[in-house]
Amino acid sequence: MLMLSNIHWVLLCTIALGALSGTVSALTYWKNQSLMSDALSHAVLPGVVISYMLSGIKQTTFMFIGAAISALLASYFITAITKHSKLKADTAMGIVLATFFSLGLVLLTVVNNMPNGQQSGISSFIYGQAATLLKQDMQLTIMLAIIVISLILFSLKQWRLFLFDPHYARLQGLNVNRFERLYLFIVVLTIVIGIKAVGIILMAALLIIPAAASKYWSTTLAQTIMLSSLIGASSSAIGTWISTQGHFIPTGPMIVIMASSMFTLSLISAKCKAWLSRINLKGLS
Amino acid sequence: MYFTWLIIAAILVAILCSFIGCFLILRKQALMADAISHTILLGIVLAFLVSSSLDGLPMLIGGSMAGVFTAALTEWIRHRGIKNDAAIGIVFTTLFAIAVVIISVKTSHVHIDVNHTIMGEMAFIPWELVSVFGLFEAPRAVVLLVIAAIVVFIICLGLYERWKVIMFDEQYARVIGINTSGYNYLFMLLLSLVAVAAFDAVGSILVIALLVTPAAAAYLWTNKLSVMLILSTIIGACSALIGLLLAWQWDTTMAGMIALVTGIIFTVSFVLNKFRRIA
Numbered sequence: 116m117l118m119l120s121n122i123h124w125v126l127l128c129t130i131a132l133g134a135l136s137g138t139v140s141a142l143t144y145w146k147n148q149s150l151m152s153d154a155l156s157h158a159v160l161p162g163v164v165i166s167y168m169l170s171g172i173k174q175t176t177f178m179f180i181g182a183a184i185s186a187l188l189a190s191y192f193i194t195a196i197t198k199h200s201k202l203k204a205d206t207a208m209g210i211v212l213a214t215f216f217s218l219g220l221v222l223l224t225v226v227n228n229m230p231n232g233q234q235s236g237i238s239s240f241i242y243g244q245a246a247t248l249l250k251q252d253m254q255l256t257i258m259l260a261i262i263v264i265s266l267i268l269f270s271l272k273q274w275r276l277f278l279f280d281p282h283y284a285r286l287q288g289l290n291v292n293r294f295e296r297l298y299l300f301i302v303v304l305t306i307v308i309g310i311k312a313v314g315i316i317l318m319a320a321l322l323i324i325p326a327a328a329s330k331y332w333s334t335t336l337a338q339t340i341m342l343s344s345l346i347g348a349s350s351s352a353i354g355t356w357i358s359t360q361g362h363f364i365p366t367g368p369m370i371v372i373m374a375s376s377m378f379t380l381s382l383i384s385a386k387c388k389a390w391l392s393r394i395n396l397k398g399l400s
Numbered sequence: 401m402y403f404t405w406l407i408i409a410a411i412l413v414a415i416l417c418s419f420i421g422c423f424l425i426l427r428k429q430a431l432m433a434d435a436i437s438h439t440i441l442l443g444i445v446l447a448f449l450v451s452s453s454l455d456g457l458p459m460l461i462g463g464s465m466a467g468v469f470t471a472a473l474t475e476w477i478r479h480r481g482i483k484n485d486a487a488i489g490i491v492f493t494t495l496f497a498i499a500v501v502i503i504s505v506k507t508s509h510v511h512i513d514v515n516h517t518i519m520g521e522m523a524f525i526p527w528e529l530v531s532v533f534g535l536f537e538a539p540r541a542v543v544l545l546v547i548a549a550i551v552v553f554i555i556c557l558g559l560y561e562r563w564k565v566i567m568f569d570e571q572y573a574r575v576i577g578i579n580t581s582g583y584n585y586l587f588m589l590l591l592s593l594v595a596v597a598a599f600d601a602v603g604s605i606l607v608i609a610l611l612v613t614p615a616a617a618a619y620l621w622t623n624k625l626s627v628m629l630i631l632s633t634i635i636g637a638c639s640a641l642i643g644l645l646l647a648w649q650w651d652t653t654m655a656g657m658i659a660l661v662t663g664i665i666f667t668v669s670f671v672l673n674k675f676r677r678i679a
Contacts, residue, residue, distance in 0.1 A: 144483070144486055147483060147485065148485075149483065149485045149486035149488075149489045150431055150434075150485040150486075150488060150489055152489075153434065153489060196670065199670075199674060200620055200670065200673065201619070201620075202425075202616055202619065202620070203428055203430070205428065205429075205430040205431045205485070206425050206428075206430040206612060206616050208430070208431065209430040209431060209433060209434060209608060209611075209612035209613075209616075210612055210613050210616055210663065210666055212434065212608065213605060213608045213609035213612060213613060213659055213662070213663065214609065214613070214659065214660065214662070214663025214664075214666070216605055216659075217605055217606070217609060217655075217656040217657075217658075217659030217660045217663065218656075218660050218663070220605065220653050220655075220656035220659075221652050221653060221656040221657055221660055224651075224652040224653045224656065225650070225652055228651060228652075316438070316493065316496060317493060317496075317497060319489060319493055320489070320490075320493030320494065320497065323486050323489035323490055323493065324489075324490050324493070324494075326486070327482050327486050327487075327490055330481070330482070331481075361505070363504045363505050364501065364504065364505060365500060365501060365504050367497075367500075368496075368497035368498070368500040368501045368504075369497075369501060371493055371494060371497035372494065372497050372498060372501065375490060375493075375494040375497075378490060382477070382480055385480075386480075
C-alpha cells in the first residue's frame with residue numbers, strides 16, 4: 116500500500132513510533148493501566164474532529180491539541196466515576212470509551228455533511244494511513260521519541276519508585292501527583308503521534324504488547340524498557356516492510372501482528388526455558 | 401414499514417445488550433465486551449471465507465466461536481504470568497488486526513468493509529428480508545436478534561439463582577459444587593451470541609456502549625439484581641428510541657447517536673445520584 120518514494124520516511128517514522136510506544140508500554144504495564152491506553156486512544160476522536168471543525172484544516176498541531184484535551188478529559192472522567200460511585204475502573208473505562216468515541220463519530224458525520232468537509236475520512240482516523248505520513252511527521256515523531264525516551268531513562272529512579280511504590284515515593288519527597296500528570300501526558304502524546312500511522316484501535320496494541328513480551332526476558336525496569344522499545348521498533352520495521360511487499364496489506368495491523376508474534380515467541384521460549392531447567396535439575400539430582 | 405423495522409431492530413438490540421450487560425458488569429468483565437465486540441469480526445470473516453456467504457447461521461457460529469476463543473486465550477495467557485487487562489489487550493488487538501489484514505487482502509470486493517464494522521449499516525437493516533417459516537417476511541437482522549434473545553433469556557432466567565450465586569460469591573458457589581468455570585464459558589458464549597447478532601445490525605461501538613452503559617446507569621440506582629435488569633433494559637430501549645429520533649432529526653449516524661444517548665443518560669444518573677447521596 117506504500118509508495119516507493121516515501122517508503123524511507125514511513126519506515127523511519129514507524130520505527131521511531133515503535134520505540135516510543137514500546138517504552139511507554141513498559142510504564143502502562145507496570146502501572147496496571149494497559150487497557151487505559153485503549154480507552155484513551157478511542158477517546159481522542161471527538162477532540163480531533165472538533166479541532167478539525169474549528170480550524171477547517173487537517174493540521175497536525177491543531178489535531179494534537181484537540182486530541183490531548185479530549186484524552187485528558189476522558190481520563191478525568193474515568194477517575195471521577197470510579198472515585199464517586201460504586202462502579203469499577205473497567206466499567207468506567209467502557210462507558211467513557213463508548214461515549215467519547217460515539218460523540219466523535221456523530222461529529223464526524225456532521226463534518227462530512229458540511230459543504231467542504233468531504234476529505235475527512237473516518238477510516239483514516241480509525242485504522243491509520245501510514246502511506247500518508249509526510250517528511251514533517253517523520254521529523255516530529257523521531258524528535259518526540261528521542262525526547263520522551265531520554266526523559267524516562269534519565270529519571271528512571273523516580274519512575275521506578277512512582278510505578279512500584281507510590282506511597283514510599285511520597286515519603287521520599289517525590290511529587291507523585293506531578294508524576295501522575297507527566298505519565299498521562301506521555302501516554303496521550305504517544306497515542307496522538309501514533310494515530311496517524313496505525314490508527315486508534317491498533318495504537319492500543321502498541322501500548323500493551325511490547326511490554327508483555329519483554330516481561331519474559333527481563334527482571335529490572337531498565338531492562339524492560341530497553342527490551343520493549345526494541346521489540347516495538349523491530350516489529351514496526353518488519354510490519355512496515357511486509358506491507359510494502361504486497362498490495363492491499365495494511366501497515367498498522369501488520370505491525371500489530373508482528374508484535375504479537377514476538378510476544379508468542381517470548382511466551383513459548385520462556386516455557387521451553389522452564390522445561391529445560393526442570394530437566395537439568397532432574398539430571399543433577 | 402421501513403422505519404418500523406428499524407425501530408424494532410434498534411430496541412431489540414438495546415434490550416438484549418443492556419440485559420446481559422448487567423451480568424457483565426456485576427462479573428467485573430466490562431472490558432470483555434470491548435474485546436469480544438472486536439474479535440467476532442475475525443470469526444465472521446473466517447466463516448465468510450469457509451462458507452463464502454454472509455448468511456446468518458455461519459456468521460452466528462463463527463462469531464460465537466471467536467468470542468469463546470477470545471475468552472479462552474485470554475485466560476490461558478493470564479495463567480502464563482501476564483496481568484489480566486494486558487492479556488485482554490493482547491488477544492483482542494491481535495485477532496482484530498488479523499481480521500483487518502484478511503479483509504484487506506482477501507475480500508476487497510465484498511460487503512464486509514471496515515467502516516461497517518464500527519458504525520454498522522443500520523439503514524440497510526429493513527432491506528435484507530428473509531421469510532420466517534414461509535409465514536411472513538422480516539429483516540434478517542431482526543430474525544437473528546430474536547433467536548439470540550430467546551436463547552439468552554431462557555439460559556439467564558432459567559438459571560437465575562445460579563448466576564446470582566456465582567456473581568456475588570464465586571468462592572461460595574465453588575464450595576457448593578457449582579462448576580464456575582463451565583458457567584464462565586457459557587456466559588462468554590451467550591455474550592458472543594448477543595455481540596454477533598447485534599454487531600451485524602449496529603456495529604461494534606454501539607455493542608460496547610449498550611453492553612456497558614445502561615447497566616452501569618441502572619446499577620447506580622439500585623442494589624437489587626432484578627430491579628437492575630428491568631431498569632437497564634428500560635434505559636437501553638429508551639436510548640435506542642431517542643437516539644434514532646435524534647439521528648433522523650440531525651441526519652447523522654444512528655448507531656453513534658444511540659451510543660451517545662446512553663452516555664448522556666449515564667451522566668444524568670451519575671449527577672443525580674451524587675446529589676441524592678449528599679441530600
